[in-house]
Amino acid sequence: MNPDSNQLIFDQPDDHQYLVNKRTFTDEELFEAEYSQIYDKLWLYVGHETEIPKPGDFVTRTIARRPLLLVRGSDGHVQVYLNTCTHNGSLVCREPAGNRDFFPCAYHGWVFDRDGELKEVPGESAFGPQFSKSANGLPTPPSQASYQGFVFISFAERGDLPDYLAGAKEYLDILSASSTDGMKVMPGTHIYGTSANWKMLPVNVIDGNHFLPTHVTYLQYLQERGSEMKHPIRDFHESVLGNGHTVFEYEAPWGRPQGKPDASWSDEVNAQVEARREELIERLGPELGDRIARKNRNLVIFPNLIINDIMGVTIRLAEPVSAGYMDVTAWQIAPTDDPPELAQVRNEQFLTFLGPGGFATPDDIEGMEASQRGFATYREVPWANYSKGIAAEIAGGLTNPGESDFMTRAFFNAWQGYLGITNFSELP
Amino acid sequence: MNSLPVPKQSTSPIQNSEVETFLSTEAWLLDTWQLDKWLGMFDPQARYQVPSTDGHHLNSVESLYLVDDDYRQLCFRVKRFDLPQGHAEQPHSITQRLVTNVLVHSEQNGVIDVTAGFSIFRSRHGVQSQYVGRYEHRLIRVDGELKFLNRKSLLVMPGLGVAGTVSIIV
Ligand code: FES
Ligand SMILES: [Fe+2]
Numbered sequence: 267m268n269p270d271s272n273q274l275i276f277d278q279p280d281d282h283q284y285l286v287n288k289r290t291f292t293d294e295e296l297f298e299a300e301y302s303q304i305y306d307k308l309w310l311y312v313g314h315e316t317e318i319p320k321p322g323d324f325v326t327r328t329i330a331r332r333p334l335l336l337v338r339g340s341d342g343h344v345q346v347y348l349n350t351c352t353h354n355g356s357l358v359c360r361e362p363a364g365n366r367d368f369f370p371c372a373y374h375g376w377v378f379d380r381d382g383e384l385k386e387v388p389g390e391s392a393f394g395p396q397f398s399k400s401a402n403g404l405p406t407p408p409s410q411a412s413y414q415g416f417v418f419i420s421f422a423e424r425g426d427l428p429d430y431l432a433g434a435k436e437y438l439d440i441l442s443a444s445s446t447d448g449m450k451v452m453p454g455t456h457i458y459g460t461s462a463n464w465k466m467l468p469v470n471v472i473d474g475n476h477f478l479p480t481h482v483t484y485l486q487y488l489q490e491r492g493s494e495m496k497h498p499i500r501d502f503h504e505s506v507l508g509n510g511h512t513v514f515e516y517e518a519p520w521g522r523p524q525g526k527p528d529a530s531w532s533d534e535v536n537a538q539v540e541a542r543r544e545e546l547i548e549r550l551g552p553e554l555g556d557r558i559a560r561k562n563r564n565l566v567i568f569p570n571l572i573i574n575d576i577m578g579v580t581i582r583l584a585e586p587v588s589a590g591y592m593d594v595t596a597w598q599i600a601p602t603d604d605p606p607e608l609a610q611v612r613n614e615q616f617l618t619f620l621g622p623g624g625f626a627t628p629d630d631i632e633g634m635e636a637s638q639r640g641f642a643t644y645r646e647v648p649w650a651n652y653s654k655g656i657a658a659e660i661a662g663g664l665t666n667p668g669e670s671d672f673m674t675r676a677f678f679n680a681w682q683g684y685l686g687i688t689n690f691s692e693l694p
Numbered sequence: 695m696n697s698l699p700v701p702k703q704s705t706s707p708i709q710n711s712e713v714e715t716f717l718s719t720e721a722w723l724l725d726t727w728q729l730d731k732w733l734g735m736f737d738p739q740a741r742y743q744v745p746s747t748d749g750h751h752l753n754s755v756e757s758l759y760l761v762d763d764d765y766r767q768l769c770f771r772v773k774r775f776d777l778p779q780g781h782a783e784q785p786h787s788i789t790q791r792l793v794t795n796v797l798v799h800s801e802q803n804g805v806i807d808v809t810a811g812f813s814i815f816r817s818r819h820g821v822q823s824q825y826v827g828r829y830e831h832r833l834i835r836v837d838g839e840l841k842f843l844n845r846k847s848l849l850v851m852p853g854l855g856v857a858g859t860v861s862i863i864v
Binding site (some may be wrong): 453598 | 767855
């Protein structure tokens with residue numbers, strides 16, 4: 267059967283074919299439909315509670331095109347507000363981060379406190395007796411909930427974050443258990459744009475196919491610094507976690523400051539890493555302790571949160587700007603109690619692979635941006651091929667790392683399910 | 695370096711022009727991709743650092759930088775530019791750097807703190823993007839020659855934006 271070039275996805279398991287229309291990465295009308303069906307309805311990651319540890323600490327952030335203000339209130343609770351004044355709509359807070367007891371609106375002087383209450387209205391009596399300050403506090407998004415310190419909101423009314431996170435909860439639990447004293451988001455944020463469709467980022471993270479061709483220079487770096495390179499990617503486990511979330515778990519040649527020593531590190535540092543591993547096994551048992559210490563996890567929580575717990579641990583947030591461009595914000599999350607020598611090695615581990623200046627992430631970005639430019643041929647060459655592994659799946663056999671696109675297929679199936687259409691002709 | 699003393703030309707035996715020549719030479723070597731020669735401008739104890747755009751004042755252990763290379767990492771960074779699979783810089787970007795506002799802040803026991811402003815116009819895949827910022831370097835004199843002891847580049851930008859990466863030396 268020949269695919270209809272207006273279909274979003276061509277899924278023919280009998281022919282071992284799963285093709286995604288490249289136009290789904292370039293079409294602005296579809297992009298608007300993604301906003302209304304996905305970004306305006308699902309749970310979206312907005313930030314981590316450890317970014318604002320003290321009452322009055324705040325950050326501002328743009329999520330799904332809305333300006334948001336995250337504040338830790340007097341009672342210690344983290345609240346997300348829509349950053350807009352209840353008077354004439356101006357941004358109430360125009361700073362990226364800080365600590366404040368009050369948020370005075372610059373335009374006409376209304377003053378809100380750190381608990382979102384409206385405290386002062388110049389010329390209040392002129393609004394008449396019906397006006398009440400208590401009814402004009404800072405507005406909040408329709409839904410907000412946290413899981414293990416990860417704060418999510420939704421622009422739809424919903425109360426189901428744990429159900430929505432589904433199998434991804436286990437991985438947030440695992441990450442949060444990585445250190446006895448907890449994990450915290452470190453200051454210093456990687457803020458950058460990528461000239462590619464937003465779907466490319468999660469798909470890149472769960473795509474085991476690209477690792478060797480894209481990242482061979484990183485492996486060379488490890489080799490040259492003296493890491494143990496005998497074993498390639500092994501002991502891997504890929505799984506579909508529900509609702510579009512996926513994870514790829516595996517052991518890799520590199521050390522993990524969280525609990526796997528590396529031959530290139532000093533004996534002192536390796537002793538600290540070994541102690542971390544023993545603490546994990548002591549506290550969580552041999553199976554989970556060893557798994558946290560030794561294995562890497564690439565986690566995608568649909569649609570906008572990506573967590574790589576690999577040689578370093580990074581949280582990334584993708585904000586779609588247009589069909590061909592996204593803003594990416596990335597942080598390091600790390601044990602709160604790393605001694606300075608270990609913290610230094612941990613940062614080196616992170617920065618030599620991850621981030622816009624690493625020896626690997628820029629190559630991922632190059633791959634995504636080069637794909638996006640290639641997608642302009644969608645009329646002549648409509649299909650991106652995500653068929654790897656279907657034949658083995660049908661035969662009931664296992665695949666090796668990098669030999670299956672089954673998580674990518676799960677991602678696109680969930681995406682199409684949320685969109686509620688299967689063909690470009692159904693766009694409003 | 696906010697606490698640096700205001701520069702006083704009279705107490706500083708090093709001439710501004712010597713630092714200007716050093717920084718212009720560096721820009722020339724980077725723009726013409728003579729990176730092995732560029733590495734020769736570093737002391738083996740040196741670091742190349744780029745703090746995150748929202749964390750200029752933070753130290754590199756307690757915060758996340760964009761780049762925090764010791765000399766070994768820096769050598770690999772340079773080598774990677776010539777590896778065919780260093781995709782992010784294959785083909786190499788075309789750059790033109792403008793370095794200006796050079797100031798010597800202090801010179802003590804052969805350690806010289808300097809600042810300068812820079813902009814880098816970078817073309818890649820037919821698109822030009824820009825990096826703008828300030829250098830806060832620490833130099834030392836080794837056998838009469840200036841060397842980097844700390845080459846710190848503060849990007850004065852809201853984020854990397856369309857520049858996307860710091861895959862070139864900034
Ligand atoms: S818009 Fe805020 S006080 Fe008028
Ligand atoms: Fe990658």
